[in-house]
Amino acid sequence: MIIAPSLLAANFGRLGGEVARVNASGAEWLHLDIMDGHFVPYISFGPVVVKTLRPLSRLFFDVHLMCSKPAILLEPFAQAGASQLNIHVELGDAVTPLLWRIKSLGKRVGLVVNPPTSVALVEPFLAQIDHLLIMTVNPGFGGQSFIYEMLPKIQQAAAWRRERNLSYSIAVDGGVDFKTAVECAHAGADTFISGTTLFGQRNLGAAVRKLRKLVEAPSLEGRGCHKRAAGEGS
Ligand code: DX5
Ligand code: ZN
Numbered sequence: 001m002i003i004a005p006s007l008l009a010a011n012f013g014r015l016g017g018e019v020a021r022v023n024a025s026g027a028e029w030l031h032l033d034i035m036d037g038h039f040v041p042y043i044s045f046g047p048v049v050v051k052t053l054r055p056l057s058r059l060f061f062d063v064h065l066m067c068s069k070p071a072i073l074l075e076p077f078a079q080a081g082a083s084q085l086n087i088h089v090e091l092g093d094a095v096t097p098l099l100w101r102i103k104s105l106g107k108r109v110g111l112v113v114n115p116p117t118s119v120a121l122v123e124p125f126l127a128q129i130d131h132l133l134i135m136t137v138n139p140g141f142g143g144q145s146f147i148y149e150m151l152p153k154i155q156q157a158a159a160w161r162r163e164r165n166l167s168y169s170i171a172v173d174g175g176v177d178f179k180t181a182v183e184c185a186h187a188g189a190d191t192f193i194s195g196t197t198l199f200g201q202r203n204l205g206a207a208v209r210k211l212r213k214l215v216e217a218p219s220l221e222g223r224g225c226h227k228r229a230a231g232e233g234s
Helices: 012-023 047-056 074-080 089-104 119-128 148-163 180-187 204-216 220-229
Strands: 002-005 029-035 060-066 084-088 108-113 131-135 169-173 191-194
Touching (some): 060 074, 074 084, 084 131, 089 108, 119 131, 119 148, 131 148, 131 191, 148 169, 191 204
Parallel strands (some): 029 060, 108 131, 131 169, 169 191
């Protein structure tokens, strides 16, 4: 299981210190949300910030490009120190060349699917990717509520991975807290991106340990919630 705190929820007035907190927390990845004010309404930060943070950490830098034209950004983020570049399947015909470009830059290849988009759209790309990110909120802002209707997408992604003997990781992003993460783990997710929940804790290390323990041993309580969400129970 991989825990990936999302820097979007950090204090931007002291980003270096926030990265140091993540370094010491036991998390494996740092999730970096790039928003262009077009694909999503908000603007976050660019390659210069990633490049500035890179020497401060040995963490895996997971760059999530919520951008209409990622083609012009792949190389700058690769050079800035991204470990993985994620692009959105909603970009249509652009997706195949973008995935190849990421691979040619020597980075891990990630594909993202938004809540309103059918998971069937990612199916043709499964053999090409290292990572599948299932958005569990509509992208653009932190602190939103988890959309439970996304759980079947995780189950489908896990089923495809099993049936086809593939090895892409399955991540969830948006509204991931101590309860929804358990639901996602039951459904088959192995990578948990969390902003508000983790950065909101005074002790980030304790929060990461708690989240890891929960997703590695999903609780009965979590299972009950999953049943309700899937419409199988009360
Ligand atoms: C949402 C971003 C997320 C965000 C998650 O558009 O892609 O990575 O930081 O934040 P929380 O955990 O607060 O929902
Ligand atoms: Zn993200």
